[in-house]
Amino acid sequence: MAGEIEEVVSALESHLQGRKQEVAILVVDPQWDFTEFGSDILAPTVGTLPVPGADLRYMQTVNELTRKLKDCLNAPVWVTQDWHPIDHCSFSAEGRQPFVDTYIDAQGKTQRVWPVHAVADTPGAMPFLPRELIDHVFYKGVDPEVEAYSSFRDEAGRWTGLADELRQAGRSIIVLYGLATDFCVLYTALDARELGFEVWWLQVGSRGVFIRDSQSREQVEHEILEQMRTAEVHLL
Ligand code: VGL
Numbered sequence: 185m186a187g188e189i190e191e192v193v194s195a196l197e198s199h200l201q202g203r204k205q206e207v208a209i210l211v212v213d214p215q216w217d218f219t220e221f222g223s224d225i226l227a228p229t230v231g232t233l234p235v236p237g238a239d240l241r242y243m244q245t246v247n248e249l250t251r252k253l254k255d256c257l258n259a260p261v262w263v264t265q266d267w268h269p270i271d272h273c274s275f276s277a278e279g280r281q282p283f284v285d286t287y288i289d290a291q292g293k294t295q296r297v298w299p300v301h302a303v304a305d306t307p308g309a310m311p312f313l314p315r316e317l318i319d320h321v322f323y324k325g326v327d328p329e330v331e332a333y334s335s336f337r338d339e340a341g342r343w344t345g346l347a348d349e350l351r352q353a354g355r356s357i358i359v360l361y362g363l364a365t366d367f368c369v370l371y372t373a374l375d376a377r378e379l380g381f382e383v384w385w386l387q388v389g390s391r392g393v394f395i396r397d398s399q400s401r402e403q404v405e406h407e408i409l410e411q412m413r414t415a416e417v418h419l420l
């Protein structure tokens with residue numbers, strides 16, 4: 185794992201040589217509820233919406249990766265946090281089994297439902313990334329009536345303001361990873377490309393749900409990769 189992190193960081197460093205001052209590191213939803221470890225160190229449990237493979241080793245990888253990237257690229261770290269009100273429209277008893285495809289009608293729109301997760305100001309919504317590595321926090325999913333996978337635009341199509349924040353900081357290159365690859369990371373990557381950002385997606389720092397009723401894990405993974413490639417997201 186350590187070797188892999190070093191390889192990725194040095195590859196990225198050489199690709200971005202001379203343009204480091206344009207880089208922002210964007211870690212998507214590194215939150216306890218999305219881990220298989222849980223928020224209570226004394227009585228470990230899984231998070232309420234555990235992404236497969238987001239275990240303690242993964243968390244350590246994200247932390248180490250972020251520390252090394254920050255050192256090598258001298259770039260600021262933005263962390264997004266899913267930050268839902270307790271009555272968020274994506275929460276449903278039917279969504280209690282997170283990996284069963286369940287959809288409901290919300291505001292005349294069919295959307296996927298999930299178990300209660302990342303409720304604002306609860307331990308499960310806190311980032312597992314050490315505080316000293318985080319330069320900016322960006323909350324999303326705060327509107328009870330609207331789902332928000334992408335960090336740039338909610339499912340109602342409204343821009344969140346993150347693009348402006350990055351541009352004002354002079355950052356046009358995004359180094360992206362986090363949870364979950366096939367939801368918040370993917371939607372964030374695609375919107376970032378649409379907005380004209382250069383995007384480098386780091387697989388080593390990401391884990392995905394990749395589970396659908398109707399498709400195999402391999403099929404879902406393949407489709408996500410195709411979408412990333414089509415959008416000209418750089419994969420490392
Ligand atoms: C996410 C499902 C629901 C994610 C957030 O961070 O990918 N997935 N809310």
Ligand code: ZN
Nearest residue numbers: 266274302325
């Ligand atoms: Zn959510």
